[in-house]
Amino acid sequence: MRYRVDFIPFSETIDLSSEEKVSYILSKVVRNTILVLEDGLSHTEEMNLIEKTMSKIDFDKFVGIKLFSIEGGDDFKWSRLFSKNNKTKGFTIVAPNEAVSVIKDKRGILSIRIAG
Amino acid sequence: MSWRLWLKSKPKSINLGFYGEVNAGKTTLANKIGKDWADQEVGVVSEIPHETRTIQKLEKVNFSSNGTKLDLTLIDMPGIASSVNPKEFMKHGLSAGEAMQRAKEATRGIVEAIKFLENVDVALVVIDATRTPFDQVNFTIIGNLEHQKKPFILVPNKIDLPDADIRVVKDAFQEYTVIPVSAIQGDGIETLYDTIAKMAKKVR
Numbered sequence: 475m476r477y478r479v480d481f482i483p484f485s486e487t488i489d490l491s492s493e494e495k496v497s498y499i500l501s502k503v504v505r506n507t508i509l510v511l512e513d514g515l516s517h518t519e520e521m522n523l524i525e526k527t528m529s530k531i532d533f534d535k536f537v538g539i540k541l542f543s544i545e546g547g548d549d550f551k552w553s554r555l556f557s558k559n560n561k562t563k564g565f566t567i568v569a570p571n572e573a574v575s576v577i578k579d580k581r582g583i584l585s586i587r588i589a590g
Numbered sequence: 591m592s593w594r595l596w597l598k599s600k601p602k603s604i605n606l607g608f609y610g611e612v613n614a615g616k617t618t619l620a621n622k623i624g625k626d627w628a629d630q631e632v633g634v635v636s637e638i639p640h641e642t643r644t645i646q647k648l649e650k651v652n653f654s655s656n657g658t659k660l661d662l663t664l665i666d667m668p669g670i671a672s673s674v675n676p677k678e679f680m681k682h683g684l685s686a687g688e689a690m691q692r693a694k695e696a697t698r699g700i701v702e703a704i705k706f707l708e709n710v711d712v713a714l715v716v717i718d719a720t721r722t723p724f725d726q727v728n729f730t731i732i733g734n735l736e737h738q739k740k741p742f743i744l745v746p747n748k749i750d751l752p753d754a755d756i757r758v759v760k761d762a763f764q765e766y767t768v769i770p771v772s773a774i775q776g777d778g779i780e781t782l783y784d785t786i787a788k789m790a791k792k793v794r
């Protein structure tokens with residue numbers, strides 16, 4: 475299986491409602507795309523995403539997602555990945571469940587293996 | 591007795607919800623509390639993930655700790671997960687048909703558990719102390735409880751096992767109330783009862 479990684483900037487999701495953002499994410503993830511969202515999800519949006527994911531599972535091609543949110547902190551410099559502005563409160567990675575596995579996941583360190 | 595005194599002496603009714611990842615030991619803990627205070631179990635425990643696929647309730651649990659009396663309803667939730675793969679169940683010896691049925695029920699159970707969150711008064715977020723606590727599900731559950739202003743206790747479970755690492759859990763959740771327990775052996779359970787009583791006071 476081949477996966478694509480999309481880095482989604484603020485500008486792509488900033489005008490979407492929470493519901494629209496969740497739908498947008500799922501529409502891409504079910505098509506084997508790993509998303510790195512500059513506009514990280516709130517915990518409420520994460521829960522909504524998990525709930526909506528359950529209705530998309532077909533047990534054949536799509537069995538769910540893996541979800542990682544990295545929260546911004548004083549020493550958080552990852553926002554430089556995307557832009558010069560300081561809007562970034564953290565970012566969220568959403569991937570098809572089968573696409574990634576966590577090698578090491580500690581605060582500040584996230585190592586994931588992408589399936590070949 | 592005046593009605594005011596009667597009302598004051600009446601145990602407060604509390605919906606105590608058990609939330610957490612799959613196979614964290616939620617049902618084992620609910621059963622421990624059920625047996626201690628009502629001589630009844632809440633649900634069936636299994637090594638196979640997603641054994642609890644519908645909300646299980648045990649009502650009229652007369653609980654008392656440090657002078658606080660509560661009328662508890664124990665609500666054991668299906669484990670929350672962001673994926674459900676029937677192949678995982680087949681590794682535990684289930685047939686393809688059984689695994690598929692279990693997977694379908696599990697997805698419905700997860701949705702049911704999420705929707706029920708608003709009905710819970712106090713939540714126990716059960717964490718498997720033998721696993722890394724950094725699963726996003728734990729943070730998602732905690733974040734939603736905070737958002738809804740629900741009192742909750744983080745309960746690292748299975749501390750009797752050699753792989754359990756309470757320090758890692760406490761470090762990860764320093765700003766929260768963390769009460770480690772072994773639901774099977776009863777370690778830490780009295781401290782948990784005291785803390786449930788304290789948390790219940792926050793409920794109006």
